[in-house]
Amino acid sequence: MTNTFKEDVRKGLEQPQKTLPSKYFYDKKGDALFVEIMNLPEYYLTRCELEIFKNKTNALIKALQLKTNTHFELIELGAGDGLKTKHLLKALKDQHFNFEYIPIDISANALQLLQQDLNKTLPDIAVTPKQGDYFEVLASLKHNNNPKVILFLGSNIGNMEDAIAQQFIYNLGANLQKNDMLLLGVDLIKPEEIVLPAYNDSKGITAQFNLNILERINNELEANFNLDYFEHLPKYDAVKGIAESYILSTKAQTVTIKAMNATFDFDEGEKIHTEISRKYNDKLIHNVIANTDFTIEDKILDSKAYFADYILKRH
Template identity: 45%
Template sequence: MKNTDTSVAEFSINQQFCDDILAGLTASPKYLEAKYFYDTRGDELFQDIMNCAEYYPTKCELEIFTRQTEELAQAIIADGSAFDLIELGAGDAMKSTHLLRHLLNQRAEFTYVPIDISGHVINYLQDALPAALPGLQLTGLTGEYFEMLEQAAQLSQRRKVVMFLGSNIGNMPVTDARQFCVELRSHLTAGDSVLMGVDLKKNPKIILAAYNDAQGFTREFNLNLLTRINSELRANFNIEAFEHYPTYDPQTGSCKSYLISLTDQQVQLCGQTISFAKDEYIYMEISQKYTVQQADSMANDSGFKPVCHFFDSKNWFLDAIWKAV
């Protein structure tokens, strides 16, 4: 019976994957959903990206979490009341661990609630963090952000502090980001707060290099999604027939990545034939950059009040605390 359940679950996942990929590649213009970047190989490549010289966001935010831990912790502890510290898209919790350790040392009364779409990630955190941080109260949740926020709301009546780090808010267009913040506010009550990571506008060459690293990790990361589609959906993409192309517009703050078809070609996918013209593009992802004023405006427009700003030493990255009003 267990094997049958697993097969049904795998079929359901593959069917959703197939449906989403077909929806994107039959649209005009074509696109692929960034959430599918993260299979096992995608996770490895993203780690390589974060560690490469050009990719600054992780380093900048980690600097904030390691050098301003006390200030961050005090802003989160606030009036000293107990709270649930909820992290959306927790990943390996590398940055969060510094904060968690400090909160434990301060004897703050809290439960850490990591949320991630990957069950593997949550299982890892549930095993690793309590061992590394004795005394940590942890409840992991696997699933989509807002569905899991509803579950998190049922855990206790304590105030909520939601962390959305790594400039994940930049992984959506400005309009979608604002709507995300509005929906996030709808899951909170007055007095709850959000720690929002925002990548700031800066020299365009610095930004573009971060998404076009010399070692080619970002290129491989984007092309790996085609490899994943071939493997899991039995498609026949010729990976060599596509080229990674990043672009950054300093006026709008939009850094976007595309895959360009190098020739007229057809791909078999989920029983359908997808045609590509030479030089046709697939829109892959966005990494939106903001000014501090734009980030504050997004907070105010969404039912929050920005109360604290934390910057790295280069003023390239912002971690802002927003209070729900």
């Protein structure tokens, strides 16, 4: 991981528009901060999708076209703490479905905590955590012929540029068989006064989360970022439906990263792009799946119609 992290940081900071990959938000501290973010009053995304999983569980099960007499694999990409999924797992168990739950995550810490929790709360469920790259894990499962249901929740697809999201869904389909299902959770386009506070909460937790990537570089790559001279900068374009996060340099400064024997200069006001969070509507989802083998089978909304879980089927 360290070599990949180092090369990704080098590549990002050498760009004219400096960038750092959002996947590196998540270490032990980042995981804990994101759990805090999910509980913030401004962060509606988790609450809205959680409402769907709590109150419309049977609608999800019906839309996913599951059968009690057929064993299937329930595979979650980026499982995190499994907050929402546990409601679905419990309903599947109570209704005597025959399945194995396979959470995939880049964070070994998150997977360990999730398995410990499920062992206590839902001990009868078969759980097989897999740490690593989504597609490497899916490729290893591709040829076992078990029907598969993929969960990709939390509008994580929105962290990708549109062309990358299209390729991602295509690659997912390439690792699945005919009639496999994908539950794709997406945040819907809404006005700025609803969206922007979700990325700029009053307690500053999101700012800590964004800046944690610099702390990781300090700790793991022997850098000397002074976090007092960088700040969190969120933006949202309500017309395009795109939220973005940046780290802003508040002064002209030079940072040394010993592990790569390199220095990087920052101008006052210079930004490091860390995250995109695309919001969707039906037209955009159709564009994302246009060149794939998926079709939309159903769409389930929360009570405010802020968030949607699209049910897609591989043909």
